[in-house]
Amino acid sequence: MRATTRQRLMIAVTMLLALLASIFPLPDLLAPYRPQWVALVVSFWAMVMPQRVSIGTAVFMGLLLDSVNGALFGQHALGLALIAYVIGKFYQRLILFSAWQQALWIFTLFFMVQIFYLWVQSFAGGVPNLWQYFMPCVTSALLWGLVMPAIPLQRTRRHN
Amino acid sequence: MKLLFTQRRTTLELQILIAFLFCASLMALDYQSRLGTVRYVTNTLVAPLQWTAHIPVVTGQWFSHRFATQRQLAATNAKLRHELFVLRTRQQKFATLVEENNRLRALMQGSSREDERVLVAELVAVSADPFKHHLILNKGKKHGVYEGQPVIDAFGVMGQVISVGAASSRVLLISDHSHAIPVQVNRNGMRGIVAGTGNLSQLSLLHIPNTTDLEVGDYLVTSGLGQRFPADYPVGEVMSIEQAPGQPFLNVVVAPSAKLDRSRQVLLVWMEDDMPLPADAETISTVGADDAAGETVAEEAAS
Numbered sequence: 001m002r003a004t005t006r007q008r009l010m011i012a013v014t015m016l017l018a019l020l021a022s023i024f025p026l027p028d029l030l031a032p033y034r035p036q037w038v039a040l041v042v043s044f045w046a047m048v049m050p051q052r053v054s055i056g057t058a059v060f061m062g063l064l065l066d067s068v069n070g071a072l073f074g075q076h077a078l079g080l081a082l083i084a085y086v087i088g089k090f091y092q093r094l095i096l097f098s099a100w101q102q103a104l105w106i107f108t109l110f111f112m113v114q115i116f117y118l119w120v121q122s123f124a125g126g127v128p129n130l131w132q133y134f135m136p137c138v139t140s141a142l143l144w145g146l147v148m149p150a151i152p153l154q155r156t157r158r159h160n
Numbered sequence: 161m162k163l164l165f166t167q168r169r170t171t172l173e174l175q176i177l178i179a180f181l182f183c184a185s186l187m188a189l190d191y192q193s194r195l196g197t198v199r200y201v202t203n204t205l206v207a208p209l210q211w212t213a214h215i216p217v218v219t220g221q222w223f224s225h226r227f228a229t230q231r232q233l234a235a236t237n238a239k240l241r242h243e244l245f246v247l248r249t250r251q252q253k254f255a256t257l258v259e260e261n262n263r264l265r266a267l268m269q270g271s272s273r274e275d276e277r278v279l280v281a282e283l284v285a286v287s288a289d290p291f292k293h294h295l296i297l298n299k300g301k302k303h304g305v306y307e308g309q310p311v312i313d314a315f316g317v318m319g320q321v322i323s324v325g326a327a328s329s330r331v332l333l334i335s336d337h338s339h340a341i342p343v344q345v346n347r348n349g350m351r352g353i354v355a356g357t358g359n360l361s362q363l364s365l366l367h368i369p370n371t372t373d374l375e376v377g378d379y380l381v382t383s384g385l386g387q388r389f390p391a392d393y394p395v396g397e398v399m400s401i402e403q404a405p406g407q408p409f410l411n412v413v414v415a416p417s418a419k420l421d422r423s424r425q426v427l428l429v430w431m432e433d434d435m436p437l438p439a440d441a442e443t444i445s446t447v448g449a450d451d452a453a454g455e456t457v458a459e460e461a462a463s
Binding site: 019020022023024025026028031032034054055056058059062063064066067068069070071072073074075077078081082085088089120123130132133 | 172175176179180182183184185186187189190191195198199202203205206209210212213214216217285286287288289290291292294322323330
């Protein structure tokens with residue numbers, strides 16, 4: 001019981017930090033390369049603790065992200081839900097991959113979701129036709145590949 | 161412990177279906193701006209987050225304020241005094257001009273211009289998304305801010321309020337992709353629309369035929385058409401005019417007058433009489449020098 005409350009607390013804290021990191025002011029030069037922190041944290045927990053973090057959490061975090069970013073309400077919610085769905089479906093396979101294999105998955109997933117965001121934004125206003133728009137996917141995947149090996153996971157007891 | 165073959169797969173599919181329907185309907189509703197109250201509530205909820213994320217910036221400023229040298233302070237002081245002197249001098253003439261203008265308008269049976277009310281607001285955060293030009297201000301519904309309210313700084317028009325929280329509001333800058341503002345050329349009164357390009361230092365004047373009388377250096381001011389922005393505030397200056405062969409319209413690049421990426425203090429403008437005014441709003445007086453109002457603005461700017 002204590003373990004679960006600790007897990008919940010850890011999930012909540014990391015989510016909150018991710019949300020803060022995604023609106024933390026960055027210098028103009030770095031701003032286009034900001035990793036998609038919330039999406040990364042949601043993907044991580046959806047893979048490691050699929051029983052705790054799934055589509056519901058993703059939608060909730062997405063709505064927060066939408067109101068923090070001033071995006072169309074539901075845009076990031078649906079994007080994160082799609083990510084959580086794919087990861088929730090393949091978590092047994094993903095958890096066994098090496099970090100860089102996972103990073104490739106993350107890149108592909110985030111890239112597709114970014115295309116979806118672009119599509120939504122084309123309804124709500126202008127569309128930035130810049131290669132920089134897709135840089136967050138690259139930095140997110142790089143971050144995943146670099147950080148994952150450093151996180152001690154209990155791969156044998158992943159159902160907890 | 162989980163069994164190998166459970167119902168999880170199907171519930172996951174059901175969940176994504178529900179999430180899809182939920183989010184799609186939310187987006188559709190928000191697209192038609194029908195989520196006013198929901199937006200208000202969420203804006204209010206996430207405001208503390210935005211303040212927290214902004215703490216490092218504020219601390220940095222506090223330090224640079226705190227440890228400014230005597231010489232720096234003296235230099236700024238001298239510069240401000242000089243500026244004040246120049247502005248005061250110009251103001252003397254301005255008062256008589258306003259009177260004269262009103263008399264002439266009366267002669268021509270026109271209505272005289274009304275004063276606008278303003279409130280100083282401070283920047284809390286800038287949009288983290290580099291492709292969205294948004295600002296977060298520290299004034300909200302509590303202070304009488306409303307959606308669509310024009311925002312200016314000391315140099316020109318900055319943008320308009322697009323969503324309001326209890327004590328915060330989100331401003332769309334005129335340089336954003338999705339923003340356009342009706343203007344006229346100060347020299348000859350020609351009307352046009354200035355749209356944002358997604359670049360902070362460039363706007364574009366749309367749909368100007370090749371034969372139009374427009375020159376580099378022309379000054380663009382708000383026309384007041386569209387009834388969202390008050391008339392005669394500076395918007396920008398024509399930087400370059402390019403005639404692309406085969407194109408029906410000129411490519412006109414406009415440099416914004418407002419310091420879109422530098423202003424820390426901005427002014428919220430009330431132009432509609434039916435909107436409730438905050439108690440501490442000031443009037444931009446067009447008659448005489450209003451010392452009291454000037455001092456309050458200066459004080460707020462200093463704090």
